[in-house]
Amino acid sequence: MPSARRTGTNENISTYGGGGRDYTALAVWEAATDVDLVTAAQSEVLECYDDAVFDDNVTLQSATTSADYFRIIRPASGQKHNGTPNSGVRFNSTTDVQLIFINENYSQVQDIVGTLTINSGNSRIIFLLSGERASAIGCIAVDGANSGAGIVRGFQANVGTAVIVDCISINNDGDGFFFAGDAADDSNTYNCTSVNSGGYGFNINGNATHTLKNCLASGNTTADFNGTAGGSSTNNASSDATAPGTSSRTSQTFTFADTGSDDYHLAASDAGAKGFGTDLSADSAYAFDDDIDQETISTWSIGADAQAVTAGTGGGFMFRRRRRM
Amino acid sequence: MATKEICIATVASRSGNTVEGDIIVIRDPLPYIGLKEGTNYLWFLVDDTALPSRETLSGSSTKWRYNVPLADLKARVAALDLDRLRNSRDWYQPLQDTNPDTGLHRVSNTPIDISANVTDKESV
Numbered sequence: 001m002p003s004a005r006r007t008g009t010n011e012n013i014s015t016y017g018g019g020g021r022d023y024t025a026l027a028v029w030e031a032a033t034d035v036d037l038v039t040a041a042q043s044e045v046l047e048c049y050d051d052a053v054f055d056d057n058v059t060l061q062s063a064t065t066s067a068d069y070f071r072i073i074r075p076a077s078g079q080k081h082n083g084t085p086n087s088g089v090r091f092n093s094t095t096d097v098q099l100i101f102i103n104e105n106y107s108q109v110q111d112i113v114g115t116l117t118i119n120s121g122n123s124r125i126i127f128l129l130s131g132e133r134a135s136a137i138g139c140i141a142v143d144g145a146n147s148g149a150g151i152v153r154g155f156q157a158n159v160g161t162a163v164i165v166d167c168i169s170i171n172n173d174g175d176g177f178f179f180a181g182d183a184a185d186d187s188n189t190y191n192c193t194s195v196n197s198g199g200y201g202f203n204i205n206g207n208a209t210h211t212l213k214n215c216l217a218s219g220n221t222t223a224d225f226n227g228t229a230g231g232s233s234t235n236n237a238s239s240d241a242t243a244p245g246t247s248s249r250t251s252q253t254f255t256f257a258d259t260g261s262d263d264y265h266l267a268a269s270d271a272g273a274k275g276f277g278t279d280l281s282a283d284s285a286y287a288f289d290d291d292i293d294q295e296t297i298s299t300w301s302i303g304a305d306a307q308a309v310t311a312g313t314g315g316g317f318m319f320r321r322r323r324r325m
Numbered sequence: 326m327a328t329k330e331i332c333i334a335t336v337a338s339r340s341g342n343t344v345e346g347d348i349i350v351i352r353d354p355l356p357y358i359g360l361k362e363g364t365n366y367l368w369f370l371v372d373d374t375a376l377p378s379r380e381t382l383s384g385s386s387t388k389w390r391y392n393v394p395l396a397d398l399k400a401r402v403a404a405l406d407l408d409r410l411r412n413s414r415d416w417y418q419p420l421q422d423t424n425p426d427t428g429l430h431r432v433s434n435t436p437i438d439i440s441a442n443v444t445d446k447e448s449v
Binding site: 014016018019020021022023026027028029031032034035036056059062063094095097166282298 | 332334338339340342343347350353355356357359360361362365366379380382383387427428429431446
């Protein structure tokens with residue numbers, strides 16, 4: 001069964017972080033690798049180290065890619081977050097542009113924690129996806145704040161058939177997840193969690209078919225879900241009455257591990273989402289079998305975390321061995 | 326006046342989307358660069374008084390909007406060796422004397438005012 005984190009064929013890996021790494025600026029790596037990866041028969045990967053909280057941003061575009069050869073930004077081994085935004089590879093950009101914009105087909109950003117802190121009349125996105133199978137996997141968008149007239153959204157799927165899996169949006173001043181595009185700009189958003197947004201948790205716009213499965217929304221200011229989800233949407237859950245699709249669970253009370261520490265793992269006692277997901281390991285659009293912690297899912301739940309934990313004093317969570325594909 | 330660190334391409338990229346002189350990065354100064362960032366690029370400190378905004382570096386019809394001809398840079402810094410800047414095999418970071426083994430800068434150059442040398446491709 002495939003991990004949600006796809007790997008490229010013939011990966012050429014460079015490192016990013018502080019002193020001693022290959023790159024200290026995302027844009028330089030991007031400019032050096034925006035080539036015809038298909039002809040070169042090579043994928044380009046940037047493995048990031050948790051050397052600091054980085055004030056940086058990037059747009060991936062212009063590379064020629066395919067389902068086998070594409071670009072990936074992901075943490076290096078041992079550098080991944082623990083399912084909360086308080087660890088792992090983290091970016092806090094203060095530049096008035098999107099934090100990470102995947103504007104080419106098939107390329108992915110995986111397991112990155114992102115924040116945007118700006119003062120702008122424009123609205124910006126922490127993770128923006130535009131392209132066939134442009135993907136955000138296991139990412140956390142947190143505390144996006146715009147002190148100007150605009151807002152900051154966590155995730156947005158634009159033109160193309162974007163994929164968002166195992167992602168969490170926490171406390172962004174705009175929507176947690178926003179979907180746009182015209183007909184055929186269909187997207188697939190699976191096992192994501194959106195909490196405490198200043199707007200909607202999941203906000204569907206445009207004429208495309210945006211399919212949501214196993215998505216959880218709670219405590220979002222305007223409403224948890226908005227708009228018409230794609231016809232095969234299923235097993236979504238909300239704290240209000242808005243969860244769309246078949247087998248939806250509305251007006252739920254969710255129990256998380258430690259919300260005060262932004263830990264939105266499901267507590268063992270959770271009765272709103274735990275075990276109520278649908279199995280997506282053979283999904284026709286994007287099959288996968290692991291959650292935000294990269295743990296193989298045995299019991300499918302709703303939201304980014306599939307394996308409930310026992311909440312300890314101070315909101316603990318078990319450290320799990322990370323599976324590496 | 327504030328000081329920023331700038332990265333200019335000194336060699337066209339493999340794809341051709343980045344050309345010699347393109348401004349790729351404007352950032353708060355760091356004490357280092359990456360070990361793959363010392364060839365094909367020149368890093369140095371600049372006076373940010375009339376610099377393009379870092380929000381506008383991407384072009385609409387070209388990958389990068391702003392360009393500083395290397396000849397103009399040499400006119401400001403006579404000691405610059407353009408042949409070395411254009412050699413992809415040569416780690417040449419003379420303005421901050423950057424160590425090729427660690428990426429650490431050994432000196433900080435006096436910030437250079439390049440505002441008169443920046444070409445806005447979208448105004449041409």
